[in-house]
Amino acid sequence: MGKETDPSCCVQDFKPDRIFTVFFNYSGPLVVDILPQDTTVNAPYYVRNVLSQVKSAINEQRPEVSTSRTLPLHDNAGHHKARVTTQSLRELGIQVLPHPTYSPDLTQCDFWLFPILKDRLAGRKFDRIQDLVKAVNLELRTILEEDYEGAFRKWQIRLKRCIESHGEYFEGL
Template sequence: MKILIDNASSHTAKLTKNFLDVEGLELLPHPPYSPDLAPCDFWLFPKLKIYLQGKDFNTLQALGTGLYQYSKSIPGGEYRNVFYTWVERLKLCVSAGGDYFE
């Protein structure tokens, strides 16, 4: 199985790399500083900001429950569409030689 993660220090740490190796996960290459390629950055986090705006959660558990319920409310087709958007963004990145693109 292949996995795409960004170049955050927690993702490139030796412990993480060892875990991925033991689990048989192959890392896909990711250009440095490319939030435009991370579905969480270009799709999920903006949606979460809107969802969380003005809400108060008294506990971490309440926050977790709210985020879980929100994620379950997103139609499956939307996840599929963001996958196709991600593939198109990867193509743009390759066309730009790994440089920033819009």
């Protein structure tokens, strides 16, 4: 897999009413979207607000490469699998890596990114969402590029282990 072409999508609930969606690649964060208060993550929101940012970020980062060379990793969230999302991805020429149904252990955010953010933000109180957003963005940007690369290497090891175990649950990574 090419270093610059494999973003990973992550969704994390940092506050009960705020959900962050993070796309990152080997070099670091591409998009951080904060769900507006009293809004639900659904396919239309995801397509309109998140995927459009991802397309723009990819085009800005690599104008010479089309999004058709982008191969994102989605988990099996409803808004990722919805018809409007898959149709939008198809129109953008983006093929999504398939994700086994019951494999949260393959989601880089679950086994790598969110534990880092939770550890770094533990015990801190944020009175304003803007302060939380700044803190999350700062922490994402202070993670070293080699650590983002390492997350993709760890993901490939986990994927291989999942294939070898025929999709069965395994421990030890």
